[in-house]
Amino acid sequence: MMEKPFRIGLLGLGVVGTAVAHALVQKRGVLERRIGCPIELRRALVRDPDRSRPIDPSLITLNADDILDDPAIDVVVEVMGGEDPAHAYILRALRAGKHVVTANKEVMAKHGPEILTLAAEHGVDISFEASVGGGIPVIGPFKLDLIANEIREIRAIINGTTNFILTRMAADGIEFADALAEAQQLGYAEADPRNDVDGIDAAYKLAILGSLAFHTVVRPSNVYYEGIASLSATDFRYARELGYAIKLLAIARAERGAVELRVHPTLLPETEMLAKIDGVFNAVAVEGDLVGRILFYGRGAGAGPTSSAVVADIIDVAQRSLAGLGGSSRRTAPTYDEQVRFRPMDEVCTRYYLRLLAHDRPGVFAQITHALGEAGISLASVIQKQNVELGEPRVQYAEIVLMTHEAKEAAMQRALRSVRALAVVRDIGSMIRVEG
Amino acid sequence: MMEKPFRIGLLGLGVVGTAVAHALVQKRGVLERRIGCPIELRRALVRDPDRSRPIDPSLITLNADDILDDPAIDVVVEVMGGEDPAHAYILRALRAGKHVVTANKEVMAKHGPEILTLAAEHGVDISFEASVGGGIPVIGPFKLDLIANEIREIRAIINGTTNFILTRMAADGIEFADALAEAQQLGYAEADPRNDVDGIDAAYKLAILGSLAFHTVVRPSNVYYEGIASLSATDFRYARELGYAIKLLAIARAERGAVELRVHPTLLPETEMLAKIDGVFNAVAVEGDLVGRILFYGRGAGAGPTSSAVVADIIDVAQRSLAGLGGSSRRTAPTYDEQVRFRPMDEVCTRYYLRLLAHDRPGVFAQITHALGEAGISLASVIQKQNVELGEPRVQYAEIVLMTHEAKEAAMQRALRSVRALAVVRDIGSMIRVEG
Numbered sequence: 104m105m106e107k108p109f110r111i112g113l114l115g116l117g118v119v120g121t122a123v124a125h126a127l128v129q130k131r132g133v134l135e136r137r138i139g140c141p142i143e144l145r146r147a148l149v150r151d152p153d154r155s156r157p158i159d160p161s162l163i164t165l166n167a168d169d170i171l172d173d174p175a176i177d178v179v180v181e182v183m184g185g186e187d188p189a190h191a192y193i194l195r196a197l198r199a200g201k202h203v204v205t206a207n208k209e210v211m212a213k214h215g216p217e218i219l220t221l222a223a224e225h226g227v228d229i230s231f232e233a234s235v236g237g238g239i240p241v242i243g244p245f246k247l248d249l250i251a252n253e254i255r256e257i258r259a260i261i262n263g264t265t266n267f268i269l270t271r272m273a274a275d276g277i278e279f280a281d282a283l284a285e286a287q288q289l290g291y292a293e294a295d296p297r298n299d300v301d302g303i304d305a306a307y308k309l310a311i312l313g314s315l316a317f318h319t320v321v322r323p324s325n326v327y328y329e330g331i332a333s334l335s336a337t338d339f340r341y342a343r344e345l346g347y348a349i350k351l352l353a354i355a356r357a358e359r360g361a362v363e364l365r366v367h368p369t370l371l372p373e374t375e376m377l378a379k380i381d382g383v384f385n386a387v388a389v390e391g392d393l394v395g396r397i398l399f400y401g402r403g404a405g406a407g408p409t410s411s412a413v414v415a416d417i418i419d420v421a422q423r424s425l426a427g428l429g430g431s432s433r434r435t436a437p438t439y440d441e442q443v444r445f446r447p448m449d450e451v452c453t454r455y456y457l458r459l460l461a462h463d464r465p466g467v468f469a470q471i472t473h474a475l476g477e478a479g480i481s482l483a484s485v486i487q488k489q490n491v492e493l494g495e496p497r498v499q500y501a502e503i504v505l506m507t508h509e510a511k512e513a514a515m516q517r518a519l520r521s522v523r524a525l526a527v528v529r530d531i532g533s534m535i536r537v538e539g
Numbered sequence: 540m541m542e543k544p545f546r547i548g549l550l551g552l553g554v555v556g557t558a559v560a561h562a563l564v565q566k567r568g569v570l571e572r573r574i575g576c577p578i579e580l581r582r583a584l585v586r587d588p589d590r591s592r593p594i595d596p597s598l599i600t601l602n603a604d605d606i607l608d609d610p611a612i613d614v615v616v617e618v619m620g621g622e623d624p625a626h627a628y629i630l631r632a633l634r635a636g637k638h639v640v641t642a643n644k645e646v647m648a649k650h651g652p653e654i655l656t657l658a659a660e661h662g663v664d665i666s667f668e669a670s671v672g673g674g675i676p677v678i679g680p681f682k683l684d685l686i687a688n689e690i691r692e693i694r695a696i697i698n699g700t701t702n703f704i705l706t707r708m709a710a711d712g713i714e715f716a717d718a719l720a721e722a723q724q725l726g727y728a729e730a731d732p733r734n735d736v737d738g739i740d741a742a743y744k745l746a747i748l749g750s751l752a753f754h755t756v757v758r759p760s761n762v763y764y765e766g767i768a769s770l771s772a773t774d775f776r777y778a779r780e781l782g783y784a785i786k787l788l789a790i791a792r793a794e795r796g797a798v799e800l801r802v803h804p805t806l807l808p809e810t811e812m813l814a815k816i817d818g819v820f821n822a823v824a825v826e827g828d829l830v831g832r833i834l835f836y837g838r839g840a841g842a843g844p845t846s847s848a849v850v851a852d853i854i855d856v857a858q859r860s861l862a863g864l865g866g867s868s869r870r871t872a873p874t875y876d877e878q879v880r881f882r883p884m885d886e887v888c889t890r891y892y893l894r895l896l897a898h899d900r901p902g903v904f905a906q907i908t909h910a911l912g913e914a915g916i917s918l919a920s921v922i923q924k925q926n927v928e929l930g931e932p933r934v935q936y937a938e939i940v941l942m943t944h945e946a947k948e949a950a951m952q953r954a955l956r957s958v959r960a961l962a963v964v965r966d967i968g969s970m971i972r973v974e975g
Contacts, residue, residue: 251850401833
């Protein structure tokens, strides 16, 4: 074993940082055997100096400079989360010739290509396996194992918070607000849940996966996203009757010369593997021209799984560094050299589930189908469901559920405007895209 | 791009070899961009020179020496299958300082540790991702992504042939022989199916995975195996009534200071992910101390998936070779430095499903439970099922299905001998272990 230790600076000592520090300390012997040299947790940046920590207090600092300016530190491990100051710290570490391991999906989604370029310029590694799917290997497989494939499609459940909420809504028929409150109580959702619930977190992760899968620069702005807050218990009931689950799906698809990337609630046939992914679990399904369909499944968040990926990245960087190999290997430096056209959401084709409330009287249904047909939307099936009495004086309404044939998003949006404008339609309860 | 091409010699041009050659030729441009240097399929070894081939006839040879002795060849890709002469060719290639990529589970299971040592001595790489799970990344994740974990358990469906047969038996209530014949017609089973059907193929793969997971040398002789030929349609019917699927599971578990490795038909609760893996698909579920439970799923065999893994290995080897990195990286050289005790099958604890045929008269059941109890087996549930008339003159029998509590295999085997010896017991129809 070589004598010079590989020295680690930790930015952030929250839930993930603590788990990483714990693993580095507790598993030190076995990790050193794997790497082939001693490892040393040299310093950890915290915000609050008063909280008790799992590591030697002399290693704690409140000043990032103590890590970023320490020439003895070989790798900076960023587990603070959020865009700033994490982004700035990562850039500084790379410019100082330090390798970087990060779990930061926001930074990698927004600035990944520039960060990779900077790392290559400075001959250092940037690894980010933990940024998508927690401990499930997904970045590694895209960078290496699937590299011989032309990737046709990614379909993924990559936000555990929303999948927990949707699973609760499906299982117990409760409404979104109640499921969210439960997720917050269990620590699966944050006090301000918008990043998860609105689909932003999943969109960041899809941008990262899309970049790797299609070897091109995907920006968060290339990803359409829509959250789950408007889903209602009613839709889960209808979906089940129709043989579907409702999932927040992140979809990236290369088809007819363009790539589409989108995150939105999706009706999925319950026979599909992805429809069976419940609770806080994540799953990433990939279709490649050689490999066919494969799927990766596991816990996509949490201290243990995330630290599993972060520590693996640290070991990888340490081994490569020990072998005298900097940022030159493609193992950690994916290529973004393909030119692709991004298909705008308007041009995306899917089927649609539609639930609306209309006056319950003869001729109403004909008006609706006519409005849809004018916009180019044809119906695959119709379920006219229960009657509802609303308003004062009471008016009889019928709740109508429709499934369309495949249509372009622009046409569907046009159709929705026409239908909403009909005097006989009181409300469009929901429009959910259908896959599979 | 560097000018010197990376030269490939292909041993075997069967289904997999042809797909590899195809991918190398058809995807040459994009692969060269990923690697950063030209690649060249230099020569391919075939057995039958007369069959039409997808590659330039001048590249074909009948003599392995033309590849193994060609100093210009950088990597030898072995896709012949079988132990000999593949094993000898791999050794020769390594000794000649060539990298080796192989899809050969038998050779890697039987000789993996020696091959890895030889590769390290000669400073070259040996990669074998395609040997388990076809195109599903499993070797790579064990070597790198999961390396921070203490692996507690692997439970895997890693033989597509048997999973196809079991799926057909479960779905249509047909017997083993008919399902096997169907698998043979579809090309999913070989004319001599014993390697798959008897569990040998799965045992090889489990030995490879076990070596990687537990960082120790696992020999095929350390893996207990049992095939599926004795399963009957009746058992699938009972299993379903009890809420179970029957799968040929490959199990590796580290528990109480020892590692157990076994391949046998298993009753699995149908709610488990692995119980839902149907047809020729494979799935590998892993439990690690940090990552928790993860699962990899996809096609475990076939030309496309296998070539996906083989070509990825070729690209990895080429990139590392280009970076001046030989066999020194742990990416392709896992460590087998842990000492473990292997738990013999006799000491393995599981629950058991038992189906037997006994005389249908008072007191019989008491005799059976007494014999089981004497051996230390206690019953969890009992289903006494239909009456059967057999023999001449006709005798009334009762088919009895039992589920036991957890017990040691040795105790169960003792119990089976006692029960079989009872005059009132005509036959023990089946004994299947239960997991989950």
